[in-house]
Amino acid sequence: MAGGQLELVKLTKRYGPTTAVDAIDLRIPQGTYCCFLGPSGCGKSSTLRMVAGHETASGGDILLGNANITNLVPARRGTAMMFQSYALFPHLTVLDNIAFSLKMKGAPKAERYAKARQVMELVDLGKFETRMPAQLSGGQQQRVALARALVTDPGILLLDEPLSALDPFLRLKVRTELKRLQRELGISFLHVTHGQDEAMALADLVVIMKDGRIEQAGTPQDVFHRPATAFVARFMGGHNVLTLDGRPVTVRADRVRLGTGGEAARTMSGEVRGVEYGGATVTVVMAAGEAGEITAVIPEEDYARAPTELGESRPIHWARADEYALAAA
Ligand SMILES: Nc1ncnc2c1ncn2[C@@H]1O[C@H](COP(=O)(O)OP(=O)(O)OP(=O)(O)O)[C@@H](O)[C@H]1O
Incomplete structure (x- = not known):
């Protein structure tokens, strides 16, 4: 046929x-x-x-x-x-x-x-x-x-x-x-x-x-x-769905880093809520005020250089170029 x-x-x-x-x-x-x-x-x-x-x-x-x-x-x-x-x-x-x-x-x-x-x-x-x-x-x-x-x-x-x-x-x-x-x-x-x-x-x-x-x-x-909507981003997993500057955006969890970023980055402060060891990577969940909860998936060797404690305040950042605008819900 x-x-x-x-x-x-x-x-x-x-x-x-x-x-x-x-x-x-x-x-x-x-x-x-x-x-x-x-x-x-x-x-x-x-x-x-x-x-x-x-x-x-x-x-x-x-x-x-x-x-x-x-x-x-x-x-x-x-x-x-x-x-x-x-x-x-x-x-x-x-x-x-x-x-x-x-x-x-x-x-x-x-x-x-x-x-x-x-x-x-x-x-x-x-x-x-x-x-x-x-x-x-x-x-x-x-x-x-x-x-x-x-x-x-x-x-x-x-x-x-x-x-x-x-x-x-x-x-x-x-x-x-x-x-x-x-x-x-x-x-x-x-x-x-x-x-x-x-x-x-x-x-x-x-x-x-x-x-x-x-x-x-x-x-x-x-x-x-390039998820078209917040639903797709959440459903596919591996994404943070955030409201930044009043618009819905997604940032991949593996693009979020601990520490302060340079000029092309967006840096904010977060409180460590959870740390999960995953072998090659470590997943850190942070509460970042109005932005909401942000998940960072970090290569294990990066994490090992500066491990976190639960409850600790830490800067996190990502490149602004990694922010991807979503259609409004
Ligand atoms: N024979 C049926 N009679 C009445 N409602 C039905 C019938 N078959 C499916 N539905 C309803 O239609 C909707 C879609 O069902 P469908 O089985 O196509 O979904 P699905 O995405 O394949 O779900 P799942 O992943 O659970 O199999 C559901 O709300 C379901 O309850």
Whole structure:
């Protein structure tokens, strides 16, 4: 399947009185790894389910390539979805689980198995073809689910929290594998996640949602270095959101330093409220009067030269060039 650009135009989902997705516009070029990020209930899954066709749109359009797929049945869209629960058939072998959707499409047996084996190689499942799902580890079951979604040659792969059931070690490993697969296949992946780190590591395009709307869509560098709103800055973490000279600004925590700065810096006094050792860095939380609470993340060797005491008053500073103006709330 060619796939092509995915475009959401004023896409809306209402459940009774609740507007879960509020007229969002988004363009995702072909071959993009796109992560949807946001707090619980912001509408990420509803958006994904509308693209998959598992949920009807209450308004707006979904365009894939040259086709308007808004009202097509899921099997006709050229999309495939990998579920968090994997949803494997317990009584079918790995090979039959993966070949199943081709059987539904009426493909002859030899063709289904050849295609299923090709996809199994892609996700490194070759030696498990005769196993039943119960005889596989969680990570292997997940690869079966992934292969099953890919066997129909989708133009877009949709993944709803695909890594959340895995332990941290496996999560990192599968994350790398997903990225490799996406690059190899050249199709877009739309991946819903709660994890900022996961989105930063995987995405070409990060879409941050809040209350059914897109708060910001951009590269990981865009959303981290240039958060559009206080919400994005706080949600991505690593930022101080402050009111300076009467306007909302953000200053990255790793740009704040202890001590007095030069002329190009803004220096203020803070009282040390907390110190947390983090290995390569030390996090110091200061109460800075009207500016509010300021967090500084300092390289360990800098901190070791002038350690702080709780309750102590200390000057802190940062370069004015590191202040980034936010849109007013
Ligand atoms: N089938 C449904 N019926 C009624 N309300 C629903 C339904 N599904 C979702 N909602 C509501 O729509 C809003 C968005 O839900 P959605 O599942 O899209 O959010 P989400 O960002 O994916 O959340 P989470 O991260 O918790 O999965 C929520 O307020 C939710 O309660």
